[in-house]
Amino acid sequence: MSKKRKISLSEEELVLSLQHREKIAVEALYDMYSASLFGVISRIINDTAIAEDVLQETFVKIWHSFSSYSTEKGRLFTWMVNIARNLAIDKIRSKDFKNQNKNQEIENNVTFIDEQRNTVYKPELMGVKDLVQTLKPEQKLIVELVYFKGYTHVEAAEELGMPLGTIKTRLRMAIMELRKHFN
Amino acid sequence: MEDLKAYIESGILELYVLGDVTPAERLQVEEMASKHPAIKAELDEIERSIELYAEENAIEPSEQLRNRVLGSLLTNFGDDNNFPTPTHVQHENVVAMQPNADKGTNFYKYAFAACLALLLASAIALYNLYTRLNDTNTQLSAMQAQNQHFSNTVSAKDSELNLLRDTSYKLIHLRGTAKSPESIMTVAFSPSKQKVVIDMEGLKLPANDQNHQYQLWALVGGKPVDLGVFDATSDSSGFKNMKAIAAADAFAVTLEPRGGSASPTLSEMVVLGKY
Numbered sequence: 001m002s003k004k005r006k007i008s009l010s011e012e013e014l015v016l017s018l019q020h021r022e023k024i025a026v027e028a029l030y031d032m033y034s035a036s037l038f039g040v041i042s043r044i045i046n047d048t049a050i051a052e053d054v055l056q057e058t059f060v061k062i063w064h065s066f067s068s069y070s071t072e073k074g075r076l077f078t079w080m081v082n083i084a085r086n087l088a089i090d091k092i093r094s095k096d097f098k099n100q101n102k103n104q105e106i107e108n109n110v111t112f113i114d115e116q117r118n119t120v121y122k123p124e125l126m127g128v129k130d131l132v133q134t135l136k137p138e139q140k141l142i143v144e145l146v147y148f149k150g151y152t153h154v155e156a157a158e159e160l161g162m163p164l165g166t167i168k169t170r171l172r173m174a175i176m177e178l179r180k181h182f183n
Numbered sequence: 184m185e186d187l188k189a190y191i192e193s194g195i196l197e198l199y200v201l202g203d204v205t206p207a208e209r210l211q212v213e214e215m216a217s218k219h220p221a222i223k224a225e226l227d228e229i230e231r232s233i234e235l236y237a238e239e240n241a242i243e244p245s246e247q248l249r250n251r252v253l254g255s256l257l258t259n260f261g262d263d264n265n266f267p268t269p270t271h272v273q274h275e276n277v278v279a280m281q282p283n284a285d286k287g288t289n290f291y292k293y294a295f296a297a298c299l300a301l302l303l304a305s306a307i308a309l310y311n312l313y314t315r316l317n318d319t320n321t322q323l324s325a326m327q328a329q330n331q332h333f334s335n336t337v338s339a340k341d342s343e344l345n346l347l348r349d350t351s352y353k354l355i356h357l358r359g360t361a362k363s364p365e366s367i368m369t370v371a372f373s374p375s376k377q378k379v380v381i382d383m384e385g386l387k388l389p390a391n392d393q394n395h396q397y398q399l400w401a402l403v404g405g406k407p408v409d410l411g412v413f414d415a416t417s418d419s420s421g422f423k424n425m426k427a428i429a430a431a432d433a434f435a436v437t438l439e440p441r442g443g444s445a446s447p448t449l450s451e452m453v454v455l456g457k458y
Contacts, residue, residue, distance in 0.1 A: 026256050030249060035241035036234070042242050052244055056252045063256050073213065074200070075230040081237060082202035147236075152203050168194030175197050179232040 007031050011076055018066050030059065033077065037084045044088040044150045054091050058084040089150040139174035142167060190215065191225050200229045339421050346422060351375045357434055357456035363389060366454050370399070370434050371422070379410055379425040379434075388415040388453060391438060398439045400447050401431035410434075412443040433457045 007028040009017070014032070017025035038055050045051040061083055069079050135143060145151040145159060157167045198204050199212045216223045346352060351373040359366035366389070369382040381399065391397060391414060399410040410425040438451040 023257060027253060030252060034249070034252075035243045036237040038244045039240040039242040040237055043240070052248050055244055055248065056255060059252045059256060072217070074226060075234060077234040077237070078200055078230045081233070085202060146201060146203070153198055168198065169192075172192065172194040172197050175229055175232055178236050179228060182232055182235045 012071075015069075015071060015076055026063065029062070033080060034059075036077070037080060040081055040147075041084055041088045043147070044085065045092055050091065051088075054084070054088050057087050061087065085150060092150070135174055135177055139170055139177065142170045143174045146171060187219055187221055191222065196222070196226055196229055200226065200233055343422055346371060346380060349373065352378075352380075353458070355434055355456045355458055357436065357454035359454055360452050362451070363453045368436065368454055370456065372431065372434070372458065374430055377427040377429050379428060379431075380422045381413065381425060383413070383423050384420050386415055388436070391415055394441055395438050396441050396443065397436050397453070398443045398447065399425055400435045400437065401428050402433040402435065403428070403431055405432075407435070407447045409443060409445075412439070412441075431458055 007024065008031065009025075009028045014025060014028055018029065034055065037058060038051065041051045041054050041058070042048070045054060058080070062080055065083075069076070073079065141160065142156060145156040146153060151159065153164065153167045153171065157164050160167070195204065195208065195212060199209065204212065212222075212226075216226055352371045353373070355370045355372060357366075357368050357370060365387065367385075367387045369385050371380040371382070372378070379399070379401070388397060396412040397415055398412045400407040401410050402408075408428060408431075410428060413423055413425075433456060435447070435455045436453050437447045437449070438453060439448060
């Protein structure tokens with residue numbers, strides 16, 4: 001897990017070597033983005049094994065459809081995170097996943113329910129919780145739904161019983177907060 | 184510029200970055216971004232904040248996963264176009280089973296129909312057989328009864344013949360008295376066997392009524408001895424054994440009240456014959 005072993009390139013270099021389909025680009029891509037993407041996938045899928053499967057599928061899809069990415073469309077991470085989120089959401093909505101949840105062994109149920117309700121202590125989430133605390137409650141709710149739970153803004157509006165416009169405004173406000181925080 | 188500001192503040196750019204827009208909206212945002220540097224810059228800002236946010240929320244996957252993912256990417260390095268993931272193979276397997284399952288249910292449908300038809304045909308055949316068996320049983324019992332009747336008749340005729348052949352028997356013809364001159368009957372008497380038999384078939388006596396019966400008497404030393412009662416009917420047949428007696432001088436028949444009398448009513452004597 002030492003940082004030194006990991007390969008890091010600038011985004012431009014990475015995109016270029018991926019377009020040339022160089023082996024080193026694959027390793028750099030994984031080392032630079034696997035943790036960020038896994039963080040997003042893990043928010044949507046609580047089961048670590050399934051989340052890891054989805055992460056693998058994400059990298060496979062990124063690698064095979066890389067030709068459809070261009071720097072003009074935006075940042076590389078934005079393109080990749082949308083692939084990851086879509087695969088994760090597809091997974092939790094798939095028949096397989098739902099059936100799997102129905103067939104939980106009784107012994108696993110306690111931890112399973114704990115995981116479902118996010119009561120498991122995850123040290124890596126500490127920072128997030130703090131950050132989300134800095135958001136106003138109504139912004140926090142929308143970020144939770146749209147970013148953590150994989151809702152679309154239309155679904156979030158239905159869930160919260162709010163007009164679409166309000167959802168959009170609040171989401172924008174929340175992201176403005178984050179921008180302030182990072183600057 | 185007011186329009187651009189309103190467009191930025193509508194929140195569409197954030198949704199675009201989160202991938203939560205329709206294809207039409209996507210094209211619109213991309214067109215606006217290529218036309219207006221301000222929107223391009225705003226998009227870039229949003230993307231960076233999302234990326235930083237994700238970095239802050241990063242979770243390190245397990246060390247083995249790195250090898251697994253890199254292995255699966257690099258193994259198929261030269262074979263990009265058909266990369267099958269294990270999950271996809273499973274899905275294809277599941278789908279491939281579907282038509283077989285359909286065929287199976289069809290087969291069972293037809294098999295079930297065939298079984299029903301067979302069952303119906305069997306039931307009809309069984310019913311026919313049962314009816315015929317009943318007919319045959321009826322015929323058989325009728326024939327058995329007939330057979331029984333024949334063997335009875337034969338054995339009766341046999342015993343009659345034996346009686347006639349038996350030399351110890353003597354046939355005595357009782358003739359009608361003045362009271363009924365037309366009457367006649369035959370008595371077979373064997374003193375050695377002490378047996379008295381009357382021939383019912385050759386009997387010619389006036390038919391008796393419900394309250395009266397004929398009674399056979401033996402005259403032994405001038406005294407009448409009761410030998411039993413009998414009815415004279417048109418359909419009587421065969422021989423009838425009467426009471427035993429060792430010796431007799433003559434036989435006579437009188438008409439007595441039903442059940443017989445202790446002594447004969449001589450005025451009602453119908454036939455008489457000497458031994």
